Amino acid sequence: MLLEVSDLKVCYGDIHAVEGVSLSIGEGELISVIGANGAGKSSLLNCVMGIVPSRGGKVIFCGRDITSLPVHERAREGIRIVPERARVFPRLTVYENLLAGCFGMKDKISFPEKLSWIYGLFPVLEERKSQLGSTLSGGEQQMLAISRALISDPKLLLVDEVSMGLMPVLVDKVFEVMEMLNREHGLTILLVEQNALASLGISSRSYVLETGKIVLEGASGDLLKDPKVQEAYLGL
Amino acid sequence: MQLFIEQLLNGVAMGAIYSLITLGLALVYGILRILHVAHAAVYTAGAYVGLYVFTLSGSLLLAVPAAMAVCAALGVAVERFVYTPLLRFPPFVPLIGSIAVFLAMEEVFRIVGGPYILSFPAELPFSGITIRGVVVSPAILSIYAVSAAVLLILWFIVTKTGLGLAMRATSQDRDIAGTMGINASFTISMTFVLGSAVAAIAGILVGIYYNQVYPTMGAVPAYKCLALIVVGGLGSLPGAVLASLLLGVGETLLIGYANIPLPRDSLAFIAMIAVLLWRPQGLLGGK
Numbered sequence: 001m002l003l004e005v006s007d008l009k010v011c012y013g014d015i016h017a018v019e020g021v022s023l024s025i026g027e028g029e030l031i032s033v034i035g036a037n038g039a040g041k042s043s044l045l046n047c048v049m050g051i052v053p054s055r056g057g058k059v060i061f062c063g064r065d066i067t068s069l070p071v072h073e074r075a076r077e078g079i080r081i082v083p084e085r086a087r088v089f090p091r092l093t094v095y096e097n098l099l100a101g102c103f104g105m106k107d108k109i110s111f112p113e114k115l116s117w118i119y120g121l122f123p124v125l126e127e128r129k130s131q132l133g134s135t136l137s138g139g140e141q142q143m144l145a146i147s148r149a150l151i152s153d154p155k156l157l158l159v160d161e162v163s164m165g166l167m168p169v170l171v172d173k174v175f176e177v178m179e180m181l182n183r184e185h186g187l188t189i190l191l192v193e194q195n196a197l198a199s200l201g202i203s204s205r206s207y208v209l210e211t212g213k214i215v216l217e218g219a220s221g222d223l224l225k226d227p228k229v230q231e232a233y234l235g236l
Numbered sequence: 237m238q239l240f241i242e243q244l245l246n247g248v249a250m251g252a253i254y255s256l257i258t259l260g261l262a263l264v265y266g267i268l269r270i271l272h273v274a275h276a277a278v279y280t281a282g283a284y285v286g287l288y289v290f291t292l293s294g295s296l297l298l299a300v301p302a303a304m305a306v307c308a309a310l311g312v313a314v315e316r317f318v319y320t321p322l323l324r325f326p327p328f329v330p331l332i333g334s335i336a337v338f339l340a341m342e343e344v345f346r347i348v349g350g351p352y353i354l355s356f357p358a359e360l361p362f363s364g365i366t367i368r369g370v371v372v373s374p375a376i377l378s379i380y381a382v383s384a385a386v387l388l389i390l391w392f393i394v395t396k397t398g399l400g401l402a403m404r405a406t407s408q409d410r411d412i413a414g415t416m417g418i419n420a421s422f423t424i425s426m427t428f429v430l431g432s433a434v435a436a437i438a439g440i441l442v443g444i445y446y447n448q449v450y451p452t453m454g455a456v457p458a459y460k461c462l463a464l465i466v467v468g469g470l471g472s473l474p475g476a477v478l479a480s481l482l483l484g485v486g487e488t489l490l491i492g493y494a495n496i497p498l499p500r501d502s503l504a505f506i507a508m509i510a511v512l513l514w515r516p517q518g519l520l521g522g523k
Binding site: 049050051069072076080081083087089090091092096099100101102103104105148152176185 | 398402403404405408409411412413414415416417418419420522
């Protein structure tokens with residue numbers, strides 16, 4: 001397993017956001033975690049990344065216990081996140097945002113090739129390469145956030161609510177890119193989404209998170225047919 | 237006319253020195269959102285250490301790097317032992333901590349250096365020049381040369397190097413910078429190293445320019461430079477430099493040359509009030 005999370009707990013003061021979640025991802029898998037707003041999806045992802053501290057449980061990455069590693073060391077192990085609402089650096093240019101994305105490893109990853117690959121994936125970023133992050137539209141910021149995470153060639157990509165606030169056309173485009181990255185480049189992706197239909201559609205397995213606990217897991221195809229999932233998340 | 241030009245040159249020199257001190261404050265505010273009052277004590281320490289090493293060795297080439305090193309260590313110590321533990325409290329708590337450090341360090345200077353004015357008898361390695369009757373002293377020349385070089389180096393570090401990118405990324409979104417492998421606490425310490433080393437240079441320049449080093453020499457800069465980062469736009473480095481230069485020239489011309497009957501040190505605060513009333517984001521600050 002590339003990532004194994006066991007009995008993970010996250011609290012903010014007295015509020016329990018994640019209460020003992022266990023999940024695992026093998027290399028090359030695309031897994032989704034679906035759930036309603038406030039179910040603890042973002043807390044789970046941020047805790048795996050190391051932005052939010054855990055209050056119990058373990059995170060094992062590539063066979064190594066990283067539970068006590070600070071965020072920047074987890075990043076150097078090869079984990080990257082596309083954060084909720086993109087969070088591009090507003091006063092860095094698009095190019096500088098991408099440069100920050102592979103901080104300290106520019107020589108290791110053959111930066112110019114990666115850059116032209118990214119610009120091929122999202123041509124609009126090349127057009128806007130010397131614009132400040134804050135001047136991009138919501139969709140462009142989301143593309144920049146994805147690119148900023150991809151450029152370092154991560155082993156595991158965490159994707160937090162990438163469809164939120166995007167036009168439907170862009171949502172399709174972004175999910176297509178995720179699927180392509182997984183199928184063609186073998187990138188391991190953990191997707192966290194409110195958009196259950198789209199994320200069940202591209203993932204092989206999924207977990208359903210409700211008030212901080214995993215209530216259901218299985219092959220995404222089976223979950224799509226599950227009456228409880230259909231009623232609660234697919235609006236059928 | 238000659239007097240006017242000489243005053244203008246003095247004003248720019250004063251402004252350049254203000255900018256060397258203010259840049260440290262702007263860097264720290266940008267990355268930690270703390271008003272680093274104790275920075276002025278670091279600047280005073282730079283003057284004392286510079287004077288001490290100069291007295292022992294007779295060489296400014298030794299005194300300046302020694303003062304820069306000591307001040308860098310001092311700045312990092314303030315960051316590690318005072319600011320970092322206080323960051324989880326509301327912003328006024330680290331501010332009070334900073335004022336406490338500032339006052340305590342003034343007392344240390346008084347105890348160690350004595351409660352009087354020391355002179356800084358450095359002979360600069362070049363003489364002044366006279367152009368069409370306008371006299372430019374060696375002290376002014378060295379202030380120009382040194383501040384221009386320091387500003388250029390700082391600009392290069394902040395905009396062109398990996399450390400600068402890390403500093404800017406960390407100041408804009410510390411957590412997200414971390415998710416890219418940027419070590420935020422190291423980056424913050426390096427910010428203090430840079431700002432404090434530059435403050436040491438400013439302390440020595442002022443010591444030589446006025447031929448004075450004394451325990452409370454940081455008192456006026458402490459508050460004036462706070463006003464300056466507000467005028468420039470909080471956290472904006474070009475704004476800090478612009479505001480400093482304008483103030484240096486303004487003080488010298490309005491009060492020294494035009495003889496407006498106001499205390500010289502009041503101008504910075506009048507400017508701050510005006511900016512807060514009409515342009516709260518500062519001269520070059522974003523909204």
